[in-house]
Amino acid sequence: MNLSLLSFGPEGWGGVLLTGAVMTLAVSVSAFLLGIVLGTAAALAKLSRHRFLRGVGITYTTVVRGIPELLVIYLFFFGTSSLIMAIVKAVFGYAGYIEVDAFAVAVLALGLISGAYSTEVIRGGIASVSKGQMEAAAALGLRRWMIWLRILLPQAMRYALPGLANVWQLTLKDTALISVTGLAEIMRTAFVAAGATREPFLFYAAAALLYLLLTWGSSRFFGKAETVANRGFAARAK
Amino acid sequence: MINRFATWMMLAATAMTVSSPMALADTAKVPEQVRIGIEGAYPPFNYRDAAGNVIGFDVDVMNAICARKKLNCTFVLQDWDGIIPGLLVGKYDVIIGIGITEERKKKVDFTDKYWATASRFVGRADKNWDYTAEGLKGAVIGFQSGAYQETYAKDKFTQSELKGYQTLEQAYLDLAAGRIDLVFAAAIAELNFLNSPDGKGYEHKGPDFDDPAYFGVGVGMAIRQGETGVRDVINEGIREIRADGEYKMINDKYFPFDVYGK
Amino acid sequence: MNFELMWESVPALLGGVPLTLQLALLSVALGFVLALFILAARLSRFAWLAALAKAYVFVFRGTPLLVQIFFIYYGLSQFDDVRASILWPLLRDPFWCSTLALALNTAAYASEIMRGGLLAVPPGAIEAAKALGLSRLKVLWTVTMPIAARQAIPAYGNELILMVKATSLASTVTLLEVTGIAKQIISRSYAVFEIFILAGAIYLLLNLAATMLVALAERRMTLPAR
Numbered sequence: 001m002n003l004s005l006l007s008f009g010p011e012g013w014g015g016v017l018l019t020g021a022v023m024t025l026a027v028s029v030s031a032f033l034l035g036i037v038l039g040t041a042a043a044l045a046k047l048s049r050h051r052f053l054r055g056v057g058i059t060y061t062t063v064v065r066g067i068p069e070l071l072v073i074y075l076f077f078f079g080t081s082s083l084i085m086a087i088v089k090a091v092f093g094y095a096g097y098i099e100v101d102a103f104a105v106a107v108l109a110l111g112l113i114s115g116a117y118s119t120e121v122i123r124g125g126i127a128s129v130s131k132g133q134m135e136a137a138a139a140l141g142l143r144r145w146m147i148w149l150r151i152l153l154p155q156a157m158r159y160a161l162p163g164l165a166n167v168w169q170l171t172l173k174d175t176a177l178i179s180v181t182g183l184a185e186i187m188r189t190a191f192v193a194a195g196a197t198r199e200p201f202l203f204y205a206a207a208a209l210l211y212l213l214l215t216w217g218s219s220r221f222f223g224k225a226e227t228v229a230n231r232g233f234a235a236r237a238k
Numbered sequence: 239m240i241n242r243f244a245t246w247m248m249l250a251a252t253a254m255t256v257s258s259p260m261a262l263a264d265t266a267k268v269p270e271q272v273r274i275g276i277e278g279a280y281p282p283f284n285y286r287d288a289a290g291n292v293i294g295f296d297v298d299v300m301n302a303i304c305a306r307k308k309l310n311c312t313f314v315l316q317d318w319d320g321i322i323p324g325l326l327v328g329k330y331d332v333i334i335g336i337g338i339t340e341e342r343k344k345k346v347d348f349t350d351k352y353w354a355t356a357s358r359f360v361g362r363a364d365k366n367w368d369y370t371a372e373g374l375k376g377a378v379i380g381f382q383s384g385a386y387q388e389t390y391a392k393d394k395f396t397q398s399e400l401k402g403y404q405t406l407e408q409a410y411l412d413l414a415a416g417r418i419d420l421v422f423a424a425a426i427a428e429l430n431f432l433n434s435p436d437g438k439g440y441e442h443k444g445p446d447f448d449d450p451a452y453f454g455v456g457v458g459m460a461i462r463q464g465e466t467g468v469r470d471v472i473n474e475g476i477r478e479i480r481a482d483g484e485y486k487m488i489n490d491k492y493f494p495f496d497v498y499g500k
Numbered sequence: 501m502n503f504e505l506m507w508e509s510v511p512a513l514l515g516g517v518p519l520t521l522q523l524a525l526l527s528v529a530l531g532f533v534l535a536l537f538i539l540a541a542r543l544s545r546f547a548w549l550a551a552l553a554k555a556y557v558f559v560f561r562g563t564p565l566l567v568q569i570f571f572i573y574y575g576l577s578q579f580d581d582v583r584a585s586i587l588w589p590l591l592r593d594p595f596w597c598s599t600l601a602l603a604l605n606t607a608a609y610a611s612e613i614m615r616g617g618l619l620a621v622p623p624g625a626i627e628a629a630k631a632l633g634l635s636r637l638k639v640l641w642t643v644t645m646p647i648a649a650r651q652a653i654p655a656y657g658n659e660l661i662l663m664v665k666a667t668s669l670a671s672t673v674t675l676l677e678v679t680g681i682a683k684q685i686i687s688r689s690y691a692v693f694e695i696f697i698l699a700g701a702i703y704l705l706l707n708l709a710a711t712m713l714v715a716l717a718e719r720r721m722t723l724p725a726r
Contacts, residue, residue, distance in 0.1 A: 016290045066661070066707040067700040068668035070679060075700070078320070078692040082327050099273075099329065169561070176564035177669075182315045184290060187566060192286050195279055195407030198414075198436050200574035208563045208571060215562035319683060323692045345690055384687040401674045402684065408574070412674075415577035417592055 001202050005193070013193040013203070020189035021210050027106045027185060028172045028214075034111030035171065036164070039118025040153070046123055057119065064116035069177050076109035077102075077181045102183040110178065114171040121167060125160030126152060158229045165222035169215055176211070186210050268467040271310045274300055275330035278315045279405040281430045282492045283335050283353075295497075296335045298488045299352055303475030317404060319384040322346060325460060331468060332459050337386045339454035347463050349472045351456025352485075354499030356446035357387050358425040360413070360432065362439060367420070369444030374398045380409035380418040387422045390452040410436070424457075426497055456499060506694045509685050513698055516678035520706070523595070523667040523677060527602035528660060534603060535610035542615060553611070560608035566669055569601040573673045598670035602663060609659055617652030618644070650721045657714030661707045668703070678702055 008014040045057035064072065080100045088094050129152055137147045157164075179188035190207035194200040276284050276292055284294040292313050304311035314330040322345060325333050338348045359369065359379075367373055375397040381387040383402035391400050401418055403409040409421045410431050420443065421428065431437045447453060461468050479485040480498070489497055541553035560568070576582045576591055583592075590596040621644050629643040671680035682699040686692055 011288055013288050016288065019290075062708075063704060066665075066704040068665040068679065068703055070668045070671075071682075071696050071700045071703070075693065075696050078323055078327050081329065085328070173564040176566045179566070180317065182317060187564065189290070190567075191570070192279070192290075193288075194570075194574065195405055195411075196281075196286060196288075198407070198411060198434075199578070200411060200570065201576065201578045204567055204571040204575045208559075208567050211563045211567060212559065216558075319687050320692070322690050323686065326690060327692075341688075383683065388687065402687075403674065404672065411574055411577070415592070416583060417577070417594075 001199065002197075003202070005197055005199060005202060006206055013189070013197075016184070016189050017186065017193070017203075017206060017210065020184055020186040021214065023183065024172070024175050024185040024210075025214065027103065027110065027175050027178060027183070028168075030107040031110035031114050031175070032168050032171045034107060035114025035116075035118045035167065036122075038111060038115025039122045039167075042115060042119040043123040043126060044148075046119065047126060061116045061119050064113055069113055069174050070180065072113055073106075073109045073177055073180060076105050076112075080105050080108060102181050105181060106175070106178040106183050110171055110174055113174060114167055117167045117170060118164060121160045121163030122156060124163065125156035125158070128159040129155045158233075161222070161226050161229055165219065165226075168218060168222065172214060172218065173211065266467045268309065268471050269331060271312065272304070272332060272468060273330035274311055274313050275316045275321055275324055275333045276313050277318045277321065277335070277405075279318075279407055280335065280427060283427060295353075295488060295492045298491070299479070299485070300334055302479050302484050302488065303472060306478055307471050307475045309471065318382055319402075319404065321384065322460070325462060328462075331465070332461055332472070334459050335457055336460045337454045338456055338458045339386050339389075340451065341386075341389065342454075342460065345463070346460040347465070347469060349459040349461070349469050350476055351458045351499070352476050353426070353497040354456035355424040355426040355497070356448040357390070357422060357453055358428065358446060359420045359422055359443040360428045360440055361420045361443045363441045364439075365419070367443070371395055371397055374420075377420060378418040379420045379422050380412055381422045382406050382409065385423070386452055386454065387424075387447075390447065390449075391422055393452075406431075413440070426493070502691055502694050505689060505691050506698055509695060509698060512685060513678055513681055513695075513702060516676060516681040517702065517706070519595075519675065519677040520664070520667050523598060523602060523670055523675075524660075524664045527599050527606060527667075528663050530599065530603035531606035531610055531663075534607035535614060538607060538611035539614050539618075542611065543618075557608045557612060560605050561612075565601065565605050565666055566672065568605055569598060569669055569673060572601050573597040594670070594673045594675050598667070598673060598675060602666055602670075605666070606659060606663055609662075610656065613652050613655045613659060614648065616655065617648035617650075620651040621647045646721070650718075653714065653718050653721065657711065657718075660710050660714065664706055664710060665703060 005012055006014045006017070008018075042057045042060050045053040046061075048054055048057075081098055084100065085098050088098060133151055133155075134147055137151045142150070175185055176187040178185055179191060182188065186207050190203040194203040197203070276296065278284055278286050278292045280294075280296075282294050284292055284296040287293055292315065297313070300311060300313075303309070314324075316324045316329065321333055321336065322342065324330060325346060333346075336342070336348075338351060342348075361367070367377055371394055374395050376399075377395075378399045378401060379391055379395055380401045380403055381391055383404060388400075388402055391398075401409075401412070403412070406421070406423055406427065409418065409423070412418045413421050414436060421431075425442065425446065428442065432440060432442070459472055476485075479488075485498070486496075538553045538556060541549045542557075544550055544553075572591070573594065582588065590600070625643055625647060626639060629639045634642070667677055668679040670677055671683060674680075676684065678699050682695045685695050689695070
């Protein structure tokens with residue numbers, strides 16, 4: 001094994017591996033945030049009084065959680081531009097090629113997956129907010145959407161935080177699958193380097209270490225966030 | 239808290255950037271920007287250096303053509319098993335380094351060839367097979383998924399165990415590990431492995447496989463069907479660099495013999 | 501959409517289902533056994549043993565499964581010592597490499613799920629059983645385990661579905677399970693959507709079946725309504 005292959009010099013792959021780590025982080029954060037948006041929407045849909053909306057919410061989480069992430073990514077990778085092209089053609093009559101870059105595909109696909117897992121967590125969070133508060137807010141004359149935005153969601157997010165931390169870890173690790181689209185994140189870089197140098201052990205070990213660093217660092221971050229979010233609640237007996 | 243949440247949502251929404259559309263309605267016209275789909279894992283034709291750049295014979299040839307024909311070319315990396323679907327859905331406009339076969343002509347058009355090779359086996363120097371369907375009974379043969387060697391092997395080596403790999407490099411790793419007996423690929427590309435330190439103890443095996451029905455008539459570039467504009471320009475480029483010696487210069491940088499073939 | 505091609509590809513894709521199920525069931529079973537050992541180590545009185553179990557869970561939950569598979573399949577086989585070892589007949593085979601990676605991975609999650617189940621057993625129930633004069637083993641077998649198992653089943657059901665999906669990664673080390681076959685069909689037909697949508701539907705059906713089985717198990721383990 002030749003450790004100098006991991007150096008940052010011209011012959012070493014250290015530089016691209018670190019750039020890959022930054023890319024992994026960028027994709028994960030964007031996808032996770034998109035997932036929270038989708039998850040919130042789907043959670044509200046599942047709690048809706050309308051049967052149709054509930055159906056949409058249930059279909060989304062069942063289908064996305066039921067098929068392998070790898071397939072979702074492949075479908076997005078080959079499908080996103082075709083889909084947008086078809087829509088653009090139908091609406092504007094423009095028949096050219098539209099390119100959606102690899103990063104956007106990664107964020108869309110992983111965001112969709114992340115969102116399906118966030119849905120249940122956020123729904124649980126919403127369910128934990130006591131009804132009395134909503135009634136109190138309604139009695140104060142707040143409008144429905146104000147109650148959702150100011151009373152319900154902020155508290156729901158606090159209850160959902162531990163679960164969302166899990167979804168984050170899931171999303172972070174799922175980024176490795178994005179490597180099949182050629183986006184130069186950690187796994188892709190390790191894959192290319194392992195092939196070029198025929199040193200798979202070294203580079204997959206390095207990749208594993210980078211992922212461990214990211215998961216460990218972010219779990220500490222979420223631990224802190226939970227402490228902050230629970231300020232003023234700590235005294236309450238569990 | 240509320241404001242922060244709103245900002246989060248905005249951030250996620252802006253994360254989904256869709257890049258600008260490209261005009262390509264007229265198929266006889268050459269697009270302003272020509273995107274070249276390339277595997278980047280096929281040394282010495284195309285591969286990556288430690289800085290992550292794509293380099294190799296294919297890249298040099300393409301750059302020479304683009305410079306000469308004033309094309310604005312960019313390279314797009316794509317795994318081989320998805321290289322044709324990627325072209326068809328418009329991820330790029332040209333595939334570089336693809337065998338010109340009848341089967342593929344059903345889906346894409348081709349430029350002229352710019353190099354050619356027979357396909358051969360690589361195996362351990364101390365182990366010999368009879369390289370026929372019967373002789374290879376029980377042999378484990380590796381090749382690249384989506385390559386024409388895959389099609390041939392599936393049709394002809396019906397009594398062997400066949401394994402498709404994402405990249406040829408992985409097939410060599412498994413050859414070295416002893417998981418497979420033979421690698422079946424383009425003979426010239428295999429030289430890269432045979433000449434490396436890891437290739438010690440391995441050699442080319444058996445005959446040249448060059449049945450045009452499977453292996454086509456050389457390696458060229460593929461475009462979507464009917465897009466004659468790009469094809470004609472690239473063909474001119476190939477002819478010109480062949481004629482004035484630039485091709486030979488690039489050739490000699492990588493190979494001690496002429497890879498253009500007959 | 502080329503429906504004809506989709507229809508023609510159904511038998512070929514279904515041909516991958518047995519391998520997908522073998523990978524999933526075998527790795528879940530092996531992972532379950534391994535998880536018991538990890539859990540025992542985690543709850544052990546020896547600090548170093550508990551630390552070891554914690555480290556194991558940390559590493560396997562903290563890295564992507566794809567990295568683990570590639571590490572085991574390509575990484576380990578790089579060394580002559582590994583290839584000369586008695587484990588080589590197993591590590592040589594992509595099926596066993598994938599099963600091993602999947603099992604090691606799920607064991608980490610399963611041990612935590614079981615630990616969660618144990619922690620949820622009310623201490624009062626155990627004390628009550630002890631007060632009735634039951635032996636330690638009897639308490640474990642008739643009180644602690646059933647309650648813990650009942651608590652852990654929903655999470656374990658999720659893990660089962662995650663494993664069925666995870667088997668698709670075995671296609672990256674040359675195995676021809678459902679995803680591997682799908683890729684093979686695509687490499688000749690280039691019909692990415694048709695085939696991947698079909699493959700996705702197969703996984704969806706498998707997982708719906710798994711969900712129903714878990715729900716059934718859950719119902720059977722729930723005490724009749726008061």
